[in-house]
Amino acid sequence: MGISVDVVKQFKKIVGDAHVLDSKADRICYSYDATKQSFLPDIVIRPLTTEEVSQVMRVAYGSGIPVYPRGAGSGLTGGAVPLYGGIVLDTVRMNRIIEIDTDNLTATVEPGIVVSEFQKKVEELGLFYPPDPASNEFSTIGGNVAECAGGLRCLKYGVTRDYVLGLEVVLSNGDVIRLGAKTLKSVTGYDMVRLFVGSEGTLGIFTRIDLRLIPLPEKLKTCTAFFDDAMNAARTVTDIIRNRVVPRTCEFMDRRTIECVERYKNVTISEGRAAAFLLIEVDGIDASVEADMQKIVGICSKNGAYKIQVARDDQERELLWSLRKAVSPALYQISPGGKINEDVCVPRSRIPDMLCRVEEISKKHTVPIASFGHAGDGNIHMNVLVDFDKPEELERGEAAIEDIFKATIELGGTLSGEHGIGNTKAKFLRMEQEEEVIELQREIKELFDPKRILNPGKIFDPSKQRVLASLKELKEKLHQ
Ligand SMILES: Cc1cc2nc3c(=O)[nH]c(=O)nc-3n(C[C@H](O)[C@H](O)[C@H](O)COP(=O)(O)OP(=O)(O)OC[C@H]3O[C@@H](n4cnc5c(N)ncnc54)[C@H](O)[C@@H]3O)c2cc1C
Numbered sequence: 001m002g003i004s005v006d007v008v009k010q011f012k013k014i015v016g017d018a019h020v021l022d023s024k025a026d027r028i029c030y031s032y033d034a035t036k037q038s039f040l041p042d043i044v045i046r047p048l049t050t051e052e053v054s055q056v057m058r059v060a061y062g063s064g065i066p067v068y069p070r071g072a073g074s075g076l077t078g079g080a081v082p083l084y085g086g087i088v089l090d091t092v093r094m095n096r097i098i099e100i101d102t103d104n105l106t107a108t109v110e111p112g113i114v115v116s117e118f119q120k121k122v123e124e125l126g127l128f129y130p131p132d133p134a135s136n137e138f139s140t141i142g143g144n145v146a147e148c149a150g151g152l153r154c155l156k157y158g159v160t161r162d163y164v165l166g167l168e169v170v171l172s173n174g175d176v177i178r179l180g181a182k183t184l185k186s187v188t189g190y191d192m193v194r195l196f197v198g199s200e201g202t203l204g205i206f207t208r209i210d211l212r213l214i215p216l217p218e219k220l221k222t223c224t225a226f227f228d229d230a231m232n233a234a235r236t237v238t239d240i241i242r243n244r245v246v247p248r249t250c251e252f253m254d255r256r257t258i259e260c261v262e263r264y265k266n267v268t269i270s271e272g273r274a275a276a277f278l279l280i281e282v283d284g285i286d287a288s289v290e291a292d293m294q295k296i297v298g299i300c301s302k303n304g305a306y307k308i309q310v311a312r313d314d315q316e317r318e319l320l321w322s323l324r325k326a327v328s329p330a331l332y333q334i335s336p337g338g339k340i341n342e343d344v345c346v347p348r349s350r351i352p353d354m355l356c357r358v359e360e361i362s363k364k365h366t367v368p369i370a371s372f373g374h375a376g377d378g379n380i381h382m383n384v385l386v387d388f389d390k391p392e393e394l395e396r397g398e399a400a401i402e403d404i405f406k407a408t409i410e411l412g413g414t415l416s417g418e419h420g421i422g423n424t425k426a427k428f429l430r431m432e433q434e435e436e437v438i439e440l441q442r443e444i445k446e447l448f449d450p451k452r453i454l455n456p457g458k459i460f461d462p463s464k465q466r467v468l469a470s471l472k473e474l475k476e477k478l479h480q
Contacts, residue, residue, distance in 0.1 A: 014047075015046065019045065020045055021043065031082065033081050039081050061172055064451055065087055067455070072138045114138060114140055115136040145167070148197050148420075151374070151418070154374060155247060168209075222311045225278045227306070240295075253324070254371040257383075344415060346378045348376065358407070362400065365400040
């Protein structure tokens, strides 16, 4: 892309020399996200205030430079990757909690705050911010809002969008707009907040976020259950809910994932026979939690669980959770060359069918697939374990992914439950959405970002030619 010395000087004047990074080492650090793709930006800009973001965008807009908003770079679909060079706009210096309002149960934060830091602060006040992606120790609230992150407590509490009341947004031309209201109810005009939540950095840059809080539940109870037959585990999930118990968490691991965790932690938890594992957690007041857990244990045994452990205290709870938390590093240990992690979501009752289809797909393409994740939400993560440096293996992995997407749609599901589309899934969008709907979304994007400088190449524009042509067209217009 290349940014002129004059323009870089303007950026340095806005945010200060120290916050415009252009060394090769810095650019490499900001060239990737959790997908392992790497595209070098020309520069990285680290603003501190809304005003600075706005001024940076004015200059970028005037010069037609692509801008990629970035939180912690933990995205799993390439959202923050600077596909066509330009500017990575790093929000991590904007990490203040502006306010926690304990009377109205709301909070206002800057986008760069790490999710777990915010959760801890809120919990010290007896309040609760439920959205809880497994990346909460490093991902940012801004990144969570842009992806509409889900996580481990969605079954009972919903996803990030259910907690966003209002947004301050810097548009591509530098204008600052405020959306929504810091009230529990607001139906004034279109629901613009919902449009921006999950927009993956393609419509505007969030600089302040108003969030809804709820009271912290009094008590938690956690159990794990092991099954010889994965179908029985999957049925258990629907049975629990059919019995009117809604756990806050219902996590699943298949046989391959359990084996990886055992190897990684050097423990034997399954007696070598588990085809599936569930971790189930309920919360609420003392009496209801005990009653719910009793029902859950009964349903697990009725469905053939051969081992059920209920945590008696916090220490035992941590031990049970440590198995689930080990999944990601355990899968990398077994597949150091890489894994393609897809987060398809099907109606909960179709999980057994989905697991059967994945088994068939794994055999058809001779690639190992490890499945785990948020069974209660129907959002199982399918991890195709392939070595990215072996083209033939990668090709088989990608063919398997395409079949997984086809099966998902056939079962009434969706391509992404929580990781978004980014650039990695953009070419599959048409499997789920009609051309007319995609075109309408493109028009919305055009309205907010007429020069297409915000996160180009994401969601709709998988074709490099299309994006390069659009940037070329813009350059020509600027020179006319
Ligand atoms: C080990 C691991 C576990 C994970 N577990 C989960 C999980 O359980 N649930 C889940 O939903 N996800 C999960 N993720 C995925 C990832 O953490 C989430 O998508 C998260 O929301 C990304 O946040 P981030 O701060 O890293 O954003 P980034 O990766 O930096 O950016 C993500 C997207 O947000 C945009 N963006 C960032 N900040 C802003 C802003 N201020 N304004 C506008 N756009 C912005 C970017 O342009 C990009 O499109 C996991 C990832 C890893 C590596």
